[in-house]
Amino acid sequence: MSKIKHTLPIAAASIVLTVGSIAGPRIIQTESVAAASNTAESSSTTEAASGAEVSANAETKTKAGVRALATSPEELLKLLGERIVAKDIDGIIALQEPEAAIVDWDGSIIRGHAAIRAFYIDWFKSNPVLTVNPRQTVVAGGWRAWDNKVRQRTAAIMGDYSLEQDAADGTRVSFTGNFCDTVREQLDGTWLYVQDNPYPPHGDPAASTTAHH
Numbered sequence: 001m002s003k004i005k006h007t008l009p010i011a012a013a014s015i016v017l018t019v020g021s022i023a024g025p026r027i028i029q030t031e032s033v034a035a036a037s038n039t040a041e042s043s044s045t046t047e048a049a050s051g052a053e054v055s056a057n058a059e060t061k062t063k064a065g066v067r068a069l070a071t072s073p074e075e076l077l078k079l080l081g082e083r084i085v086a087k088d089i090d091g092i093i094a095l096q097e098p099e100a101a102i103v104d105w106d107g108s109i110i111r112g113h114a115a116i117r118a119f120y121i122d123w124f125k126s127n128p129v130l131t132v133n134p135r136q137t138v139v140a141g142g143w144r145a146w147d148n149k150v151r152q153r154t155a156a157i158m159g160d161y162s163l164e165q166d167a168a169d170g171t172r173v174s175f176t177g178n179f180c181d182t183v184r185e186q187l188d189g190t191w192l193y194v195q196d197n198p199y200p201p202h203g204d205p206a207a208s209t210t211a212h213h
Helices: 023-028 042-064 072-086 088-092 113-126
Strands: 017-019 096-103 109-111 129-140 155-168 172-185 191-196
Touching: 023 042, 023 109, 072 129, 072 155, 072 191, 088 113, 109 113, 113 155
Parallel strands: 096 191
Antiparallel strands: 017 129, 096 109, 129 155, 155 172, 172 191
């Protein structure tokens, strides 16, 4: 893995997530836009089609889940997986807190929406196929309000994964690993990512760079 510069965001879904696969286009597919009337003026037809495309694009965002909100850590995991498959970068960013971070393969931290966006744009070039197996989710913390409901809880999502992607030389490579992600409940009851960590330290520190890369 030390030779692979494109790392991965983990917390996708407990299914195989194939970027650019049939599942991707199906998620972001728009409905057909009805043709303009044959009797309309050519310029009017163009204007009508343009308006229809804008409407279809707005509808596409809804279908891709850009406006969907996660009401549990499990749903947040699912939404991220769907948006990775669809290469829906705006939708992925919408699932992150403003100061959220991704731990990169070399231990460096990718922090904030702009950096996370650049990361995903670059990572998608490697045509990744990611399989994620969440094993445990622990919800804790927060504060208890007047209605006795605990708000702004934090959750750790832990599990393992396998990844196949293009290497720098064009060959196809694969490896496995563990992940431990942190997500947080917002004041409105929805959940967002705080930290996406596919490289938590474990085992012998001396072997941490080669254990599953």
